Amino acid sequence: MDAVSRLWRGCAAVWSPARMWLSLAMGARFSTSLARLGSPMTRDPDGRGVHWVFLGCPGVGKGTYASRLSQLLGVPHISTGDLVREELASSGPLAQQLAGIVNHGQLVSDEIIMSLLIKRLEHGATKAESGSILDGFPRTIRQAEILEGVTEIDLVINLKLREDALLAKCLGRRICSHCGGNYNVASVNIKGENGRPDFIMAPLLPPADCASKLVTRVDDTEEVVKERLRIYNEMSKPVEEFYRARGKLLEFDLPGGIPESWPKLLQALNLVDHDDKQSASA
Numbered sequence: 001m002d003a004v005s006r007l008w009r010g011c012a013a014v015w016s017p018a019r020m021w022l023s024l025a026m027g028a029r030f031s032t033s034l035a036r037l038g039s040p041m042t043r044d045p046d047g048r049g050v051h052w053v054f055l056g057c058p059g060v061g062k063g064t065y066a067s068r069l070s071q072l073l074g075v076p077h078i079s080t081g082d083l084v085r086e087e088l089a090s091s092g093p094l095a096q097q098l099a100g101i102v103n104h105g106q107l108v109s110d111e112i113i114m115s116l117l118i119k120r121l122e123h124g125a126t127k128a129e130s131g132s133i134l135d136g137f138p139r140t141i142r143q144a145e146i147l148e149g150v151t152e153i154d155l156v157i158n159l160k161l162r163e164d165a166l167l168a169k170c171l172g173r174r175i176c177s178h179c180g181g182n183y184n185v186a187s188v189n190i191k192g193e194n195g196r197p198d199f200i201m202a203p204l205l206p207p208a209d210c211a212s213k214l215v216t217r218v219d220d221t222e223e224v225v226k227e228r229l230r231i232y233n234e235m236s237k238p239v240e241e242f243y244r245a246r247g248k249l250l251e252f253d254l255p256g257g258i259p260e261s262w263p264k265l266l267q268a269l270n271l272v273d274h275d276d277k278q279s280a281s282a
């Protein structure tokens with residue numbers, strides 16, 4: 001057993017709350033086939049929430065859709081990218097080391113990611129959180145194997161967007177430094193070729209209050225995004241196959257921006273959003 005697996009499985013005194021959370025909150029036995037997801041099942045009979053994972057290239061919109069589903073299903077959205085950024089902003093002992101890795105588009109070590117995730121799970125355990133939608137984890141086969149060793153994931157949603165749109169979406173990403181809202185100033189309009197239809201994604205512009213407070217992620221420069229895409233193909237693409245082989249992967253090609261994609265994603269998941277006011281205006 002390697003060091004990270006030992007870290008995850010061992011040290012009962014230190015990790016037991018997180019491990020207990022994992023075995024309770026991530027242990028629900030939902031069907032992984034969409035046919036069996038027939039009704040919008042968001043809790044199992046014991047009241048445990050769903051245990052889903054979002055995969056997809058940088059810029060595809062994992063955070064956007066994971067966050068919407070988390071609100072709809074009442075389970076926490078856990079983004080390892082957000083955990084890394086929180087640590088970076090904290091000026092804690094790891095911050096300097098992380099900056100050198102993240103700002104160059106590289107992956108953080110499994111050891112650091114697992115320790116950030118365990119800290120987040122321990123915090124969730126104190127609030128009796130149940131279920132989760134993981135975003136940005138697992139990102140390597142090793143992470144997927146470690147996760148598989150402690151829990152059963154019900155469903156893995158693989159979001160896909162044509163490659164020529166991904167770079168534009170990353171470069172257009174903006175965050176409100178005041179409220180944390182996510183926006184995108186990119187207007188994607190790619191002419192259809194060889195029988196493919198035109199591909200249009202309208203910008204997601206901020207409200208007036210946020211417009212003057214927008215910031216760009218330091219790793220959203222063209223050079224770093226290209227490196228992140230390369231690393232995704234090398235390190236994270238195999239994770240898709242890992243879950244495909246286990247019959248857990250739902251492939252979802254985004255047909256456009258949020259207004260086109262959100263209703264289709266809900267349909268693919270057999271879910272209904274009775275409170276969907278945002279799509280129309282997004």
Ligand code: ADP
Nearest residue numbers: 058059080081084102106107108113136137139
């Ligand atoms: P992206 O837009 O590339 O999907 P994220 O916001 O998910 O970016 O992650 C930002 C950065 O945080 C990554 O480029 C990587 O350095 C680090 N990171 C996030 N999740 C992981 C993970 N599971 N393993 C290793 N590094 C990670």
